[in-house]
Amino acid sequence: IMLDANGLHNVRIQQVGGFLTDHYDPLSKTLRLSPSVYGSTSLAAIGVACHEAGHAIQHATNYVPLSLRSALVPAAQLGSYLSYIVFAVGLMMSSLALVKLGIVLFSATVAFALVTLPVEWNASSRAKALMVQSGIVTSDEAPYAAKVLNAAFLTYVAALFSSLMTLLYFLARAGLLGGGSRRR
DSSP: OHHHHTTOTTOEEEEOSSSSOOEEETTTTEEEEOHHHHTOOSHHHHHHHHHHHHHHHHHHTTOHHHHHHHHHHHHHHHHHHHHHHHHHHHHHTTOHHHHHHHHHHHHHHHHHHHHHHHHHHHHHHHHHHHHHHTTSSOTTTHHHHHHHHHHHHHHHHHHHHHHHHHHHHHHHHTTOSSSOOOOO
């Protein structure tokens, strides 16, 4: 209903296996929903589905933070995979250059987590407003669906906090934070 109300008749909705696998795929213009969301009429499931529809609307309206996040995906994936290895090897070999490279690689993960916040907040904000405007939920039901969306958003805040703490650990362990650097 939300997609149709925004003229997005070309976005497909598809059920996918798994738990917490709900997402919008901008490459294939497909809203993919887990069985617990796709086959449910609970306010939580409706909130999640509308949130993902919010991402489709972001994509259709060229929402800049979504484009930036999409552009950061390869760097964030590479950084989250290699950073720990490069950092650890750098420490073992006493190579400040490798340690710094590990930190730079992990910084892409932090940047991705930071850019994700406005993307997720905006998708949820769109969902909160449009699910009432479209008649998907009543104004009495809206606060309950909003609680689910707010809780989901907090997981992204936690991910950013975790990434920042890891980055600070890397910096401190490398001697690049806290008043002096290690001699290597």
